[in-house]
Amino acid sequence: MALKIIxxxxxxxxCEPLCPSKAIYEAKPHFLIDPKKCTECEGDFSVPQCASICPIEGAILDMFGEALNPPGSLTGIPPEKMAEAMAELQAH
Ligand code: SF4
Ligand code: SF4
Structure with a gap:
């Protein structure tokens, strides 16, 4: 079991200093998680620490490719509202 930064x-x-397994490392073009080290924080914390602090929706995925912080989860803006707003902006 391992999470993935995209x-x-x-x-x-x-996220890097919070990882209890030292699985997160700086790389190009973005931080990465060593899948051999990531434990999904099991045994250390009740929730994955990287995903709990990450400010970017959709940047961290689980093994099924599902975002730990899906669209709207951090901004509180429902994805359909965001799509409407973007369409509105592009129309002008
Ligand atoms: S889920 Fe936990 S162990 Fe895995 S990378 Fe994130 S902080 Fe580290
Ligand atoms: S954006 Fe998220 S995944 Fe990237 S370094 Fe920040 S906390 Fe980690």
């Missing part, structure tokens, strides 16, 4: 990571450095 390209929407903004390299904010927040």
């Amino acid at each position: 390209e929407s990571c903004v390299n904010c450095f927040a």
